Amino acid sequence: MKKVLLTSSAVILLLTMADLHATTYALETSASSGETTQSAPNLSSEAVENDKNLLEHFIDISGHWAESSILNAIKQGIVSGYPNGMFYPDNQVTRAEFLKLIAGSFGTEVDSTLSHGLWYEVYVKSARLKGLYSESDFPADDWTKPMSRLEMVHVAVRAIDQKASTDKEFMYIAVKNGLISGIGTGKLDPEGTTTRAQALIILERIQKIRNGETLKVDEVALAKAKQAMNATTDYWGHVIRTTNLPKNSKDYPYILEEYPNEMYEMKPYQAIDTTSIQLSKTDLAYKSKPILDMWKNTTEGYYKHILNVDYRTINEEWANETFSYANQSARRWLADLRRYVEYVKSNKISITGSLIAEPSMVMRSNTFGEYYIRVKFEFTLKTFNKYDYVMFDPYIDYFPIKLKKGVQYEGYADIPLSTNRNDYDLKIDGSTSLFNFGSIVRSSK
CATH class of the missing domain: 3.10.450 (Nuclear Transport Factor 2; Chain: A,)
Structure with a gap:
C-alpha cells in the first residue's frame, strides 16, 4: 500500500512567515481593490533577475497585488503554476483543493492507491477520516465547485477541534477564534468565495491556533455573528430584519439584513x-x-x-x-x-x-x-x-x-x-x- 506524506511546510505557506505576520488582515481587505500595504522586499541582483524570468514564465502575475509574495513562494518551491505556464493567482479555491491543503497542513499520510482516476479522492477520504467535514456540509457532492466561506468555516472550525450544530454557530466560533474576519464593515459573507492566497492564510491561522496562539478578532464581525445566532433567518441562513424597512417592503416576503433599502426600492x-x-x-x-x-x-x-x-x-x-x-x-x-x-x-x-x-x-x-x-x-x-x-x-x-x-x-x-x-x-x-x-x-x- 503506497502512502504519500504531505508536509505542512510545503503546503501552508504561500507567503513567507514574515510577510504573513504583517499582511494577514491586509490581504482580506485589499484583494478587491488590487492593492496591498506590503512593501516590496529587498532583493539581490540575482534575485531580481530570477523574478524577471518567473514573470516571463507566469505571465498572469505581473502587476498582481500579491506579485512579490507569489514570486517568493514560487522561488522557494512552495507552490507552482499550471502546465500552460499560468499561475491563476485569483482563482477561486474549490472544495477539493481546500481539503488537499488541509490534509497537507496536518502532515497527513494518505493512501494514494485509493484514487480511482480522480486526483482529489485521497484527500477527500483523508479529511473525512479525520472528521474535518460531514456530508451535510456541502449542498452537493461536487468537489470541483468553488468552496464558499461557510463551507470553509465548517472545515476550519473542526480543524481547531471545535464543534457546532448550526451554520450560524460555526460562523460565530470561526470569528471568535480569529479564523476569519469580516468583509468591509464586518460583513460575514457566508456565500462568498476565497482565492488561493486567502485560503492559505486560513490554514496558517489554523496552525497558529493549534500551536496555542491567540489571534486578533474582528469585533464588529463578532457582534454580527452573535446577532445572527439569535436572529430569524431565511432558507439560506440570511438574517431577516424587521426595522428600517424599505418603502415597498410589502412587495417582498421578507427583508434581509445584508441588502440596503436601495436594492429593494429600485424600480423594476x-x-x-x-x-x-x-x-x-x-x-x-x-x-x-x-x-x-x-x-x-x-x-x-x-x-x-x-x-x-x-x-x-x-x-x-x-x-x-x-x-x-x-x-x-x-x-x-x-x-x-x-x-x-x-x-x-x-x-x-x-x-x-x-x-x-x-x-x-x-x-x-x-x-x-x-x-x-x-x-x-x-x-x-x-x-x-x-x-x-x-x-x-x-x-x-x-x-x-x-x-x-x-x-x-x-x-x-x-x-x-x-x-x-x-x-x-x-x-x-x-x-x-x-x-x-x-x-x-x-x-x-
Whole structure:
C-alpha cells in the first residue's frame, strides 16, 4: 500500500512567515481593490533577475497585488503554476483543493492507491477520516465547485477541534477564534468565495491556533455573528430584519439584513407585473427552494464568466461554458460569444467582478412569460484598448455614462430568465443586461 506524506511546510505557506505576520488582515481587505500595504522586499541582483524570468514564465502575475509574495513562494518551491505556464493567482479555491491543503497542513499520510482516476479522492477520504467535514456540509457532492466561506468555516472550525450544530454557530466560533474576519464593515459573507492566497492564510491561522496562539478578532464581525445566532433567518441562513424597512417592503416576503433599502426600492423593469410577495403566495416554482437555488446558480454562473475576462487566458471553452447558462434556443448567442473571445484578445480586455443573485427578490412578467431575479454586482474594467464592446452586454455601449478604466463599479439589476423546454429549468434570457431594465450602476464609494 503506497502512502504519500504531505508536509505542512510545503503546503501552508504561500507567503513567507514574515510577510504573513504583517499582511494577514491586509490581504482580506485589499484583494478587491488590487492593492496591498506590503512593501516590496529587498532583493539581490540575482534575485531580481530570477523574478524577471518567473514573470516571463507566469505571465498572469505581473502587476498582481500579491506579485512579490507569489514570486517568493514560487522561488522557494512552495507552490507552482499550471502546465500552460499560468499561475491563476485569483482563482477561486474549490472544495477539493481546500481539503488537499488541509490534509497537507496536518502532515497527513494518505493512501494514494485509493484514487480511482480522480486526483482529489485521497484527500477527500483523508479529511473525512479525520472528521474535518460531514456530508451535510456541502449542498452537493461536487468537489470541483468553488468552496464558499461557510463551507470553509465548517472545515476550519473542526480543524481547531471545535464543534457546532448550526451554520450560524460555526460562523460565530470561526470569528471568535480569529479564523476569519469580516468583509468591509464586518460583513460575514457566508456565500462568498476565497482565492488561493486567502485560503492559505486560513490554514496558517489554523496552525497558529493549534500551536496555542491567540489571534486578533474582528469585533464588529463578532457582534454580527452573535446577532445572527439569535436572529430569524431565511432558507439560506440570511438574517431577516424587521426595522428600517424599505418603502415597498410589502412587495417582498421578507427583508434581509445584508441588502440596503436601495436594492429593494429600485424600480423594476416595466414588463414586470407580479411582485415577489404575490409569487410567494401562488407560484409553485417560487415556493421551491431547489428551483430557486437552480435559478440563483445559473445567474451567478453566467455572470461569473461575463465579469471575469482576461485576454491572456480566454479561449473557446470560456464561450462554451458561458453559453451553457443561456437559453439554448438562441444558437446565435454562442457564435457571438466566440467572436467576443477573439475581440477580447485583440483589444486586450481584462475585467474582474462578482455578482450575487437574490432568490427572495424574484419577480415575473406574465405578459412575456419570464421570471426576473434581482442581482447585486461589482466589476472593474481593468484593461482595454478600445471602449466599444468592452463587455459582453447588449446595452453597455448605450449606457449614458462611459465607464472608466480601473474604476470599480457597483449596482443592481433585474436579470430575465426563460426556457424553451416548458419546465422550470430556466436559463439566462437573450435580453439580459446589467445596463438595462432600470438598473442602477455607479462607481463604488
